[in-house]
C-alpha cells in the first residue's frame with residue numbers, strides 16, 4: 419500500500435513478479451524485487467505520483 423501526498427492510498431502490485439510496489443522520492447513508484455518503475459497518476463487528486 420502506498421499513500422500519495424493528498425492522502426489517497428492504493429494497493430498496487432508489480433505486473434511481472436506480483437510484489438507490492440513501494441514509493442520513495444528519489445525513485446518514485448517501483449518494485450523492490452525487480453526494480454521496475456511505474457508512472458502513475460493519483461486517482462484521488464489527478465496529479466503525478
Ligand SMILES: [Zn+2]
Pocket residue numbers: 432433434435436437449450451452453454
Ligand atoms: Zn517486480
Ligand SMILES: [Zn+2]
Pocket residue numbers: 422423424425426460461462463464465
Ligand atoms: Zn493525490
